[in-house]
Amino acid sequence: MRYLSALAATLFALLIWQGIVTLTGLPKFILPGPAVVAETWWQNRWLIAEHAWITAVEVVIGLAVGTVLGVITALQLANSRAARVLVQPMLVFTQALPVFALAPLLTLWLGYGLWSKVAMAVLIIYFPITSSFFDGLMRTPAGFLDLARTMQASKRSVxxxxxxxxxxxxxxxxxxxxxxxAPIGAVIGEWVGSSQGLGYLMLLANGRAKTDLMFAAMLTLGVFSILLHMIVRRATARMAGDGR
Amino acid sequence: MTRAPGLTISGSAKIDDATLFAPLTLNLDAGAWTCLLGGSGVGKTTVLRLIAGLETGAKFLGQITASDGLPVSDRVAYMAQDDLLLPWATVAQNVSLGARLRGEKPDLDRRDRLIKRMRLQDHMTKKPSELSGGQRQRVALARTLMEDRPIVLLDEPFSALDARTRADMQDLAAEALVGRTVLLVTHDPGEAARLGQSIVVMTEHGLTPCDPPHAPAPRSVDDLETLETQGALLRLLREDAA
Incomplete structure (x- = not known):
């Protein structure tokens, strides 16, 4: 049923897309139809796959590093008042800066390759991870803490x-x-400076008026992001207590 | 378990500048059940939490002393209306939580005996969400007994249960906690009449000691004198509210 409704929604979107193309009669280099994009995708599948692989590596490393950093930060914040006073405002401030504006700086510091994109992905996910985990740590039901206290629990074991x-x-x-x-961060990094990845491919195709290739790369990115979300969703199901 | 001491709590409590309770003295007899009966908002839970050494939000002026002169708050076990079972841990893990939190090795034989005594042996590896309200409260009681403390503080632990389960739990707890100094905070006159070896009514005007029925606790639910006491306690509560 879930797959069926997803399929129906996809078909519906394709129908609207094709409808707009047919009704407006826009040329291929402005808005290519779904059939053209599908054909371009198939013709360029190895090119797209190669670039998608690069982006995927950036995103996965970024996700892992960002999660680890976020978890460590949240634990430190939860554990020490001093950390909260000193670090929390800084954390909010970094989030108030548009990450996009930092991208050129990161490329300058970390170079054209993988690591500036990983850094972008890390920057963009660090705050949501830190703040959600920190909130969770600070919202322990008071009754549990009372009980632990009557049991003479140490701070560490609590x-x-x-x-x-x-x-x-x-x-x-x-x-x-x-x-x-995370994929948004990596792609922004690629836009600002790179010679590889789906973001780079989209810019390249756009610059040469190959709008169909641009669409093919973009949709690949979209599908990748959805798959990643599904995988993470499944991987965290036990943590989230979905079955509880 | 070491010998259960008697307790005396005397003093007054304020929240900001408003008086929560005026100077009062409450004695808990060694090795006996004291029921502290009162409506909501009179500070009876605060009294219990003060003994347990928990945060109350109130400023307490006075002292809490044990008859043997030793410190109190590290000799208490605590049971609340909410069973406070960790939802991610199994029944067995919940029962032995205290040892784990102190970094000690739990006595597994003892744990299993207590689980069996609470008739939970078929549920050892279940999560709390798979249990009924009464079963969950039995796990909480097993966890309390596992702590093996001479002083046991019960904060309306049975009030969320249905009538039949509540009566069962009262019997079970009365039997299991024999010999310990127990403070039961409750708003249910029937519960106080069934379980109290001494009964104290707490109102805005202070504490009023009441005579418990003569039968040994836990008293039968249809014992005449217990029902009379229940009625008298309820009358006392209502008069005072008027």
Whole structure:
């Protein structure tokens, strides 16, 4: 049923797309129809796959590094008042800066290759991971903490046995958000400076008026992002307590 | 378990500048059940939380002393209306939570005996969400017994249960906690009449000690004197509210 409704929604979208192309009679280099894009995709499948692989590597590394950093930061913040006073405003400030504006700087610092894109993905997901996990850690049900206190629990074991498990659903929702954001970060990085990746391919195709290839690359990115989200969703199902 | 001491709590409590309760003295007899009966908002839970050494939001002026002169708050076990079972842990893990939190090795034989005593042996590896309300409260009781503390503080632990389950739990708890110094905070006159070896009614005007029925606790639900006591307690609560 879920697959059927997804299929129906896809067909519906394709229908509207084709309808606009037919009704307006826009030329191929402005708005190619779905059939043209599909054909271009198939002809360029190896080219697209090669670039998609690069982007995928950037995103997955970014996701892993960003999650680890976010989890460590949230734990430090939850554990120490000093960390909260010193670091929390900085964290909000970095989020207030448009990450897009940092992209040229990161390319300058980290070069044209993989790491500037990984850094972009990390930057964009670091805050949602940190803040969702931190919120979870700070919202432990008061009754659990009372009980732990009457049991003479140490701060450390309360964190390990109660606060962290109680915060895992929040972390899971942060990770699910991150799975959607991370590809955006990587692609922005590629736009600003790179010679590889789906973002680069989209710019290249656009510059040469190959709008059909641009669409093919973009849709590939979209499908990749959805798949990533589904994988992360499944991987975090136990953490989120979906079956609980 | 070490010998259960008696407790005396005397003093007053304020929240900001408003008086929560005026100076009062409450004695808990060693090794006996004291029921503290009162409506909501009179500070009876605050009294219990003060003994447990928990945050109350109130400023307490006074002292809490044990008859043996030793510190109190590290000798209490605590059970609340919410069973406070960790939803991600199994029944067995929940029962042995205290040892794990203190970094000790839990006594697994003892844990299994207590689980069996609470008739939960078929549910050892289940998560709390798979249990009924009564079963969950039995797990909480097993966890309380596992702590093996001489002083047990019960904060309306049975009030969310249906009538039959509540009566069953009262019997079970009365039997399981024999010999310990128990403070049961409750708003149910029937519960106080069934379980109290001493009964104290708490109102805005302070504490009023009441005579418990003569039969040994837990008293039968249809014991005449218990029902009379229940009625008298309820009358006392209502008069005072008027």
């Amino acid at each position: 964190l390990w046995y109660i606060r962290i498990p109680a915060a895992l659903p929040s972390l899971a929702s942060g990770m699910r958000l991150a799975a959607v954001y």
